[in-house]
Amino acid sequence: MMNPQKISSASDSTQPLRDVKVVDLSRLVSGNMLTHVLADLGATVIKVEPPRKGDELRAWRREGMSTYWLAYSRNKESVELNLRMPDDMAKLTGLLADADILVENFRPGTLERMGLDKERLNAINPKLVVVRISGWGQTGQFAGKGGFGSLIEAMSGFAAMNGFADLPPVLPPFAMADSVAGIYGAALALAAMHGQRGNATPAVQEVDLSLFEPLFSILGPQAAEYQLTGKPTPRSGSRSPTHAPRNVYKTSDEKWVALSAGMEGTLARLFEGIGYPQGLQDQRFSTHEARLKNIDALDALIQGHITKLTLPEALDFFAVRDITAGPVCDIADLLQHPYIAESRLLVDQVAPDGRTVSVHAAPYRINGERPPIRRGAPTLGQDNATWFGADQSAIPCIPDTAAQPT
Known part of the structure; x- marks a missing residue:
């Protein structure tokens, strides 16, 4: 298997994960957020995508541009593999043989049906960390239930406490549950990998990461306060249930x-x-x-x-x-805001169609430097030849139904 040369002008200090290899089988937001964090820190992240269609995140478009893909798949690589075909499954196991982390967000049981149960993965690479993202966890009565973020944001208690008391509960206007789980998942993956590297007799480590539990964990001491007061946290708009004053106030110029x-x-x-x-x-x-x-x-x-x-x-x-x-700023305000300009939090990125738009930079600095965007979000299958050889660019067009994301 070929080892691609990484393109980077960054100093080593901003790329602490430059020796880490991640294979990403996930779709949509949660897994992409997890590997986005790792890729910005220098990891080689290989997105394995179904032929012709690719990751469903590519379909989230504005004015014909895959804006979410552009923002959250930069610094990653893309290979097309049809995981129903033995030859392509062999390519996947080849990628896993020296990988550090595997990320998937199939419904529980799918990885096993694909022939990649824990015993098989141990035979391929006992040092592997497998982060398994699902709506409700790998076991239990909800394990087989679809787990899109909106369901979690509703059931976790978030929607019930968001909005105004005299109006309906409010779901967040972005993929909150997926994003929170993805950021948790990046920390968990690195912690498990750290443990593996110090283990003289490694065995595959599985991280069971639901969308529900991380979101539930950041909502505060809801259970304790209900037990003390007998009342759920009320919807209070921009007010806080814990301290006052805390609100938004209108100025004379309608701001x-x-x-x-x-x-x-x-x-x-x-x-x-x-x-x-x-x-x-x-x-x-x-x-x-x-x-x-x-x-x-x-x-x-x-x-x-x-x-x-x-x-x-x-x-x-x-x-x-x-x-x-x-x-209170909207994005139009922020594009002109001196804080954003001074901090260089937005950077220009060229989309595959040649248009240039602004995306967020890495939201932190290491020794005074932000990790750079080493390469733009990949086109579908852009790196097949790099990983599998020059004659492996074309993938047979056979429907991929083996794996369904949560």
Whole structure:
């Protein structure tokens, strides 16, 4: 098997995973998010895609461009394999023979039906870490249930606590459950790989990663608070169930500013600034619990002052007093924002059709440098010849029904 030369102008410090090989059998967001994190850190990520169709993420288009694919598959490689064909399965096992991590998000049991159960994988590569993503986990009564993120966002408790009390529950406007699981999964994969590298007698390690559990884990101490109060967390819009004031307030120029001032020192400066210096002596606002109980009155007091100010004036008002507040921005605002420009968080990327658009850079720095985009998101099967030889570019057009993503 050929070993491709990696293209990189990055310093070694920004590519700590440059000796890591990942085989990605996943589709859509969760697995792509996981391997996106690893690829940006220098790992060789090989996306194995069904012929002609490719990863379903490619179909998420705007104005004819696969924008999600462009953003989350940069720094990856693509090979077309029809996993119903013995020759292509042999190519896959060849890729796995020296891989560190395998990522899949098939329905539980699919990998086994493909002939890649744990015993077989141990025979191929006992040092392999297998991250198995599914909606509800590999075992249990929900294991065979479809697990798209919207179901998880509804059942986990997120939708029930999101939105306003007098309006329906609100699902997130992006693939939240998949994204959270993918980021968790990257950490789990690296932890398991670290354990494998120190193991004198390695055996395949399986990580059972559901979409449900990571999202449930970041929603806060919901169970404990329900047990203490007997009440689920209510939908409260932009307010917080844990501290006040915390909301968005409208300015005189029809803009919005977000404010979080739960600490008493910050709140004292806020009360002083809006002309109500006795605020912390007011019994309605003197304690944490009192402020939550009287949140309507507190918000009305703050809004009464913000209404008099334009957004720039409001931001100056808060900045002078060291009060934690900022503008509510949409992407049109951010494309012009000095913080984004200074931090270089957006970079230009050329799509396969020649158009140039902005995508997020790696959202961190290592020793002062962001890992670069070493190569753009691959076209379907772009790297077949690199991995399998020059005569392996064409893949027979036979439907791939062996594996269904969650």
